[in-house]
Amino acid sequence: MSAVGIPRTRADGALKVTGAARYAADWPIEGLRHAVLVGATIPRGRLTRLDVTAAQHAPGVVAVLTHRTAPRLHPVPHPPIGQTLLPLQDERILHDGQPIALVVAERLEQAVEAAALVRVEYEGEPAVVCLEDALGLAYTPKEAHAAPDTRVGDLDAGLRAADSVVDATYATAARHHNAMEPSATTAEWRDGELTLHDATQWVWGVREAVATALGLELERVRVIAAFTGGGFGAKGWAWSHQLLAAMAARALGCAVKLVLTRAQGFSSHGYQPATRQQVSLGARADGRLTAIRHESVNATSTYDEYAELAVAGTRSLYACPAIHTRSRVAPVSTITPTPMRAPHEGPGMFALESALDELAYALRLDPLELRLRNHADRDPTSGKRFSSKQLRACYLRGAERFGWPERPLPPRSLRDGHDLVGWGMASAIMTTFRMSASARVRVHRDGSVVVEAGCQEIGTGVYTILPQIAAEALGCPVDRVSLRLGDTHLPETCGTFGSSTTLTVGSAVHDAGRRLRARLTGMGVPADFRFEGDALGELLARHGVASVEADASWAPTGDGDWSMHSFGAVFAEVRVDADLCLPRVTRCVGAYSAGRIVNPTLARSQMIGGMTWGIGQALLERSETDRRLGRFLAKNLTGYLVPVNADAPTPEVLFVDEDDPNASAIGARGIGELSAVGVGAAIANAVHHATGVRVRELPITPEHLLLS
Numbered sequence: 047m048s049a050v051g052i053p054r055t056r057a058d059g060a061l062k063v064t065g066a067a068r069y070a071a072d073w074p075i076e077g078l079r080h081a082v083l084v085g086a087t088i089p090r091g092r093l094t095r096l097d098v099t100a101a102q103h104a105p106g107v108v109a110v111l112t113h114r115t116a117p118r119l120h121p122v123p124h125p126p127i128g129q130t131l132l133p134l135q136d137e138r139i140l141h142d143g144q145p146i147a148l149v150v151a152e153r154l155e156q157a158v159e160a161a162a163l164v165r166v167e168y169e170g171e172p173a174v175v176c177l178e179d180a181l182g183l184a185y186t187p188k189e190a191h192a193a194p195d196t197r198v199g200d201l202d203a204g205l206r207a208a209d210s211v212v213d214a215t216y217a218t219a220a221r222h223h224n225a226m227e228p229s230a231t232t233a234e235w236r237d238g239e240l241t242l243h244d245a246t247q248w249v250w251g252v253r254e255a256v257a258t259a260l261g262l263e264l265e266r267v268r269v270i271a272a273f274t275g276g277g278f279g280a281k282g283w284a285w286s287h288q289l290l291a292a293m294a295a296r297a298l299g300c301a302v303k304l305v306l307t308r309a310q311g312f313s314s315h316g317y318q319p320a321t322r323q324q325v326s327l328g329a330r331a332d333g334r335l336t337a338i339r340h341e342s343v344n345a346t347s348t349y350d351e352y353a354e355l356a357v358a359g360t361r362s363l364y365a366c367p368a369i370h371t372r373s374r375v376a377p378v379s380t381i382t383p384t385p386m387r388a389p390h391e392g393p394g395m396f397a398l399e400s401a402l403d404e405l406a407y408a409l410r411l412d413p414l415e416l417r418l419r420n421h422a423d424r425d426p427t428s429g430k431r432f433s434s435k436q437l438r439a440c441y442l443r444g445a446e447r448f449g450w451p452e453r454p455l456p457p458r459s460l461r462d463g464h465d466l467v468g469w470g471m472a473s474a475i476m477t478t479f480r481m482s483a484s485a486r487v488r489v490h491r492d493g494s495v496v497v498e499a500g501c502q503e504i505g506t507g508v509y510t511i512l513p514q515i516a517a518e519a520l521g522c523p524v525d526r527v528s529l530r531l532g533d534t535h536l537p538e539t540c541g542t543f544g545s546s547t548t549l550t551v552g553s554a555v556h557d558a559g560r561r562l563r564a565r566l567t568g569m570g571v572p573a574d575f576r577f578e579g580d581a582l583g584e585l586l587a588r589h590g591v592a593s594v595e596a597d598a599s600w601a602p603t604g605d606g607d608w609s610m611h612s613f614g615a616v617f618a619e620v621r622v623d624a625d626l627c628l629p630r631v632t633r634c635v636g637a638y639s640a641g642r643i644v645n646p647t648l649a650r651s652q653m654i655g656g657m658t659w660g661i662g663q664a665l666l667e668r669s670e671t672d673r674r675l676g677r678f679l680a681k682n683l684t685g686y687l688v689p690v691n692a693d694a695p696t697p698e699v700l701f702v703d704e705d706d707p708n709a710s711a712i713g714a715r716g717i718g719e720l721s722a723v724g725v726g727a728a729i730a731n732a733v734h735h736a737t738g739v740r741v742r743e744l745p746i747t748p749e750h751l752l753l754s
């Protein structure tokens with residue numbers, strides 16, 4: 047019985063649309079207190095006066111914590127915490143929004159009211175607040191998740207051998223995650239134990255951060271996240287609000303709820319930093335690349351390093367004898383940046399794939415043909431074979447679906463009434479992040495099957511997918527299987543990031559299901575037994591047991607042998623009003639090579655979400671910095687544009703048939719973040735095709751086109 051590969055709608059869909067799904071801020075706990083965070087309003091300096099007297103005496107206020115009254119915290123490694131700066135420890139201010147007080151009251155309205163009564167004076171210090179002003183301060187990061195620099199081959203020789211060279215600088219904007227559910231924590235202190243209901247992508251990371259900071263044994267902290275309302279990286283690591291809620295709950299011996307406001311979503315957790323990238327490409331007249339140089343610098347905070355490795359994908363995408371990449375970070379006075387879907391390759395492929403398009407025009411070659419001629423059969427930097435790669439099929443199938451062969455090469459050659467029409471394409475590549483995970487599968491006498499794995503459901507469909515994998519491994523109908531997740535009391539898994547849950551936790555569930563099947567076989571079940579009807583319950587009853595279970599752990603192997611990436615080809619059509627210069631995406635096709643697809647319905651949803659996110663990156667999303675005030679200007683979604691239905695067509699998604707046994711026990715690689723890669727470049731390339739204007743920064747706005 048195959049349950050994997052079958053389209054199934056979300057098992058938790060009804061719970062979510064009826065409001066029955068319980069999120070971090072939804073837990074009714076007796077005696078719950080409400081906390082409100084007060085943030086600094088300067089980017090750098092120190093507090094000279096912090097008067098909380100009026101706030102303390104306001105109606106309903108239980109406590110006001112400040113750096114003078116808050117408990118001292120122990121240092122926490124970064125990660126699991128998003129930044130090493132701990133809240134309420136001294137009078138130093140290192141970023142706008144840095145917590146300076148936590149007001150706790152009986153009711154939320156009382157806490158909000160009292161928070162407004164906190165009186166603050168600062169002594170400001172000069173601060174560099176955006177990447178443009180910090181470029182001269184750039185340095186090589188020491189803490190990147192991969193080597194920041196690579197050098198393969200002789201770059202100068204490659205450039206000298208080239209018939210055509212492209213040399214250009216690209217920029218991507220700072221962006222914020224803006225998950226539908228704001229970051230939120232309900233912390234309860236009871237009998238020396240702390241329980242957090244947290245909006246997180248990593249319950250174990252939050253547990254470690256909170257336990258370490260508060261000096262508690264790990265066993266005394268439990269973190270639960272039954273549902274997380276989107277994260278996109280903002281909830282990957284722990285930030286100040288979890289520590290503050292936990293600190294207050296312990297200090298007051300009660301339950302404390304802290305929900306970041308929409309505005310605090312722009313200052314109280316990390317963001318995707320702005321990047322500045324330089325790309326040089328050299329190619330022979332036939333299009334074959336002779337040299338690739340990609341250098342990137344991103345903003346980080348003044349006290350921590352976050353390396354946005356925009357060059358990551360460039361190391362593996364195209365066959366080329368000389369590839370040099372370099373990454374640097376430049377300190378600015380903001381909170382520490384953090385991964386945001388899709389980190390690294392998301393900003394990076396905008397630069398590389400725009401440059402490829404420029405090279406195609408320099409060579410008078412079709413942009414798709416240029417990519418086909420440079421297809422890499424092995425990883426060009428490491429020399430390793432790819433675990434599995436179907437990029438060629440992505441190019442061809444995507445192009446066919448889009449109608450790419452009809453495309454005239456010259457810019458400004460398609461018109462429809464008042465609109466300039468353009469077609470652009472780009473490649474997509476995303477590192478396959480693999481981590482370890484454990485899981486348990488149990489059958490009960492009533493024939494029900496329960497899967498337990500502590501991972502999080504952040505909107506990707508875990509409640510549906512993991513039961514499918516268990517059902518296949520066990521050979522039982524999928525509707526028998528339910529899932530318990532999001533709890534540090536369950537088998538430990540990695541965090542929900544790097545698009546890794548299905549392949550990682552799925553592999554553990556698959557192995558646990560197989561082991562359980564073997565255990566049942568040991569109890570006399572024939573190898574080809576189908577667990578249908580009451581057969582399973584009857585078997586357990588015969589053996590006089592209430593349930594049988596099996597545990598499994600999965601850890602990646604073969605990292606040294608393979609280059610592991612998911613791939614894609616993205617095609618976009620834009621229309622640009624000839625007078626108003628407003629660019630709009632009218633069609634978008636993505637064809638993907640991502641290993642085995644466990645659930646085509648939910649996989650398609652992931653890709654639609656990511657491609658729409660890419661449309662936002664291309665045309666709308668930008669967190670602008672107010673240089674004078676030293677803060678991000680946007681405080682809500684009227685100042686930060688994300689695509690709505692009117693901005694985005696429903697993208698078309700194709701998956702190439704694939705099975706990658708080298709990547710995971712279930713043949714899957716990561717899909718979610720891949721879909722946000724390449725879209726920005728495909729759209730920028732389409733804008734160039736429509737208008738003849740090459741815009742080398744995102745987002746592309748009418749101003750870029752009006753002024754050129």
Ligand code: MOS
Nearest residue numbers: 279386387543544
């Ligand atoms: Mo993702 S940006 O790895 O949560």
